[in-house]
Amino acid sequence: MFALYGKKTLLMGFDLRKPKIFGDFGLTNTEGISSYLANKSTLEQVIKPSGIDHLDILMAGHSRDT
Numbered sequence: 525m526f527a528l529y530g531k532k533t534l535l536m537g538f539d540l541r542k543p544k545i546f547g548d549f550g551l552t553n554t555e556g557i558s559s560y561l562a563n564k565s566t567l568e569q570v571i572k573p574s575g576i577d578h579l580d581i582l583m584a585g586h587s588r589d590t
Contacts, residue, residue, distance in 0.1 A: 527579035534571065536582045543584040549574050556585025 527533040537545030538557055546553040551572055559565035565585075574581050 527576055530578055533579050534582055535574070535579060538584050540584045545581065546583045549581055551581060551583065553583050553585060556583035558585035560585075 535545065536557070537543055540558060543553050543556070551574075555565050555570045557570065560567055560570050570582060570585065572581050572583070573579075
């Protein structure tokens with residue numbers, strides 16, 4: 525709802541065991557919070573546009589990155 529009202533919004537899906545949010549937006553789960561925490565990716569690399577104005581996605585990433 526925030527994104528629809530023009531507010532910059534970040535949807536965070538941190539379920540490392542069974543990530544699902546990436547599929548709802550047609551994205552891949554190759555990078556995410558696990559990649560960032562393992563110092564394999566920068567924060568800018570793991571935040572992806574959702575295709576909806578003002579809404580970005582931060583996914584879990586591969587659990588093997590941690």
